[in-house]
Amino acid sequence: MDIVVSLDCGIAKIKAIAFTVQGRIIACAEVVNAYTVSKGGMVEQNPALTWKKVVFVFHELIQKIPNLSSRLLVITVTGQRDGTWLIDKRGVPIGNALLHLDTRSESMLQNLVNRNIHVNIHSLTGSRINAGSQSIQMLWFKKYAKSLLSRAHTVFHCKEWVYFKLTTERGCDVSEACSTFGNFKTRSYETEIFKMLGLTAYRNIIPRIISGEREYYPLSIAAARTLGLKSGIPVVLGYVDLACLAIGLGGFHTKDVHSCSVIEPSGVHMKVYPNHSSLSRGGGNVIKSPSGHTVLLPYKQSVLRFQAHNAATLNFDWIASVLTGGVVAIYRNQSLFKAIDVHDFLIDIDKDILRTEPVNLMYHPYIDPIGESGLINDKYAQAQWIGLTSDLTYLNLLRSVYEGVSYAARHSYETLGTTPKHIYFTGSGGALTSFRKIFASVLNARLLTTSHQEPTALGAALIGCLALGVYSNLDEACKKVVDPYVSNEDPYGSPDPTLRTHYSNMFKLYKEAITTSKPLWKKLHTLSS
Template sequence: MMANPGGDLVIGIDAGTSVIKAIAFDLAGRQIAAASVPNHYTTHADGAAFQSLDQTWTDCAQTLRNLGAKVEGLAQRTRAIAVTGQGDGTWLVGANNRPATDAWLWLDARAADTVRRLQQKPANRARFEATGTGLAACSQGAQIAHMAVTMPEVLDRAEVALHCKDWLYLNLTDVRATDPSEASFTYGNFRTRQYDDVVIDALGLTARRGLLPEIVDGTELMHPLTSEAAAATGLLAGTPVCLGFVDIVMTALGAGIHTANADGATCSIIGSTGMHMRAVQNTAVRLNDEGTGYVIALPVPGMSAQVQSNMAGTLNIDWILNLACDLLAEFGTELSQSDRVKRIDGWLQSSRPGAHLYHPYIADAGERGPFVNPNARGSFIGLTSESRFPDLLRSVVEGLGMAARDCYAAMGGAMPAELRLTGGAMRSRAVRSVLGAVVGAPVRISQREEAGAAGAAMMAAVALGAYPDMQACIAEWVTPLLGQPEAPDPALMQTYARAFPAYQKARRALEPVWEDMAQQAKARCSPEACASDNAVELRAVQ
């Protein structure tokens, strides 16, 4: 029995790697209130990056209770709940729906050698043609293939392989399921949105096929909130719960990747990672020869997001700002997080455009778009005695733009006619102007701050029948919130257009250097050091 047929609110949950958010929207798309709880994960020297399943559910339930404290009568007013979350990674669940082990995150690099082995198989191209998605260490298919060789006992005690949002959906509804987007780009075919035997066999996982859950399209089917979940969250048992698509496309949907006037428009999420997307009809998808990128189903019939993804986005800006602040701290000067952000525009204004090249590959897992190389590392090129900190900061921002342009170029077809931006870095007008000039397109941002939760809530609104289809929902929830286009500076566009070929040439030339450095790192890291329990726990700022 579903509850609250007369409720006027939809709750969107967005469970990211570092923070879990719960947002209440009315059925017209207006944001009513928001709550969040910091998430946390652990890394090891061997490339492991993992998260507690139980803690993630506890944090999610706490976020919903916190939202209830902000909205009077939230339980009675909630007509539906929708959940999305971080993509890729492996969340294994065993008997009695208990965790079989900690979740392997998309940041985890342990499957890198397995990826190289699978990429060399003749069947890998057929896998790519079906999924539209390149294989990387972040992929659940690669991670489970790696576990099958290195820790089969973990898989033996697992009964189902989920993703983050699927785990939360299981706790909310007691239903083991995944959505069409993650199912098809990991194990299936983006055209059919179903599992594909060719893909599963190419991953060497035919014997583990029983781990794959049911595929549920949240725009068509919802399940009721259980009494146990109701007690944990403060909401009413029976409230319909919608399993959203992966957070990437939910954020893109909420930020305007697909609107009535979106011809040539693209969407880039410049957050901890960089996600670069265009909405296309499935028949218009163009797969590259290198076998990289993603094709991720959108909650619109026959449409997908064609995606290239950088492993690190604003992490690069955080890194260089932290470097400066560490140095200032040595001289007794402290800069708060807000002070750092406020200074970005000033530093960019006093810097020299195009003075250096920067490759933003600082993630421990290397890079995955538009090329896959777990050994890729960040670099500055062109330093001179005249180089100053503002120049280096600008080159980092330019590097994010170059990486975005590199990704769009790998998708084929024309470059973006309009760049719709979302993510933390977009609050800076100076950063937006640099990114727009590098990509060579006007920039447009949405006034909606919580696009991921909104995208999931939009799916629930359609499933409830509040809108006849997603197009009608987009017209009311998304289009009115898009700002005016910000035209790029023509002179800057020319500067960056001249620099881009050198950026690409340099990153190709650096590949053997990255390989040598990786071998040196392995030599420095003894088995005892790499297997130590001296973990680093990372907490993100709320």
């Protein structure tokens, strides 16, 4: 048996990726995932449909690897954080699941914040609660749908639901459990959190903690029959997707603190600590502020801390669509209409942006209509330019947008402790050489990249290998499997030293402008409502 399959249950896609134990991709199958958005902030997913999609990707994978069943060493499941999936005693879902994007419990969250309970919870979990947290969503059920909560035998997250369908085992991954109801230092549930939330009566529906690097359960007979595999294949409940991504990018090391940035529609910035005791070294008491999140890693007392901002490449798509929309209008007026792809447009002018010098133009990248639920945590936050003049060009505007997203990253790292000297960098934003250069320069950090196409799935695969004893520990696994893919030779991944002073001065003004703008954003919202 020489194949490891990682099952990544994301919001947008469900993917099954087959690897060798050395990390080489053999085959991949994926399907678009589905969820519904309704009034009142409701964002839901159908658990039964999610399982059907899992079955579909396995059938697709078997088409590509006909002898998969006999070669399969282990299946590891990872996926999205947060959300609430209620399951009854028979294992049947109780209605649709609430995703982490669901904000109907916003009033419950605000009540806890007003009473400073969020601070006490953060001191234990190391993670800021939000409307998508399972604990807060359970408060919503308690108040508005108590009958559903009373019927629940178990409350899952997405990947735990899929793991249950694969194995019939009811459990919760340790990284997910401790960021919601646990203590990141003890890696166990914290009774005090249930008391603070008023959820003690529902403690019994929270499943036991499973540490995927140490234990696994066999693929059930029923699941094996459905998937087209043989029963008994080991199945591992992996850590949350961000933990797997940090591992697969190369961010885990047993010495020193390392950093990772993900630039997709949203931005995520992580610092990986070899031991939770090092959280306060060289970066202040970063765990005492009720901001950011702490996620456990599958190695001794190692953890990662992360901050996120709602919009990263979402800003790129917006400004490109505005600019190309004007061009399309001109073509249409001249009867020369042709479609312009915004991504092609950004690639075409990539080098032109690099030839444009930075100016005193500041952009705040809060373009998401729901505001900013991450770093500055302000639902009224809006994107804005400060410093517009008539002599600026569209290239100046684009460069300022790239700089604004980079300032948001620097702001995130600042709240996590210190700004890093090296950053493991990934995401669709990295396709733009100009953005990579600007990002490196704003943060004054060298970018390291991986040539591996599926770093999240790779990280999950390694956790499965640890459970089966293929590697003795995560350090050994990363050195043998992950590190060979990592490179620091990107010519656009080094900071421009001549811009260091300019960007430092602009970053100070960037933060000052946020403070000044907050009351104005709220007033603008009041006017529009």
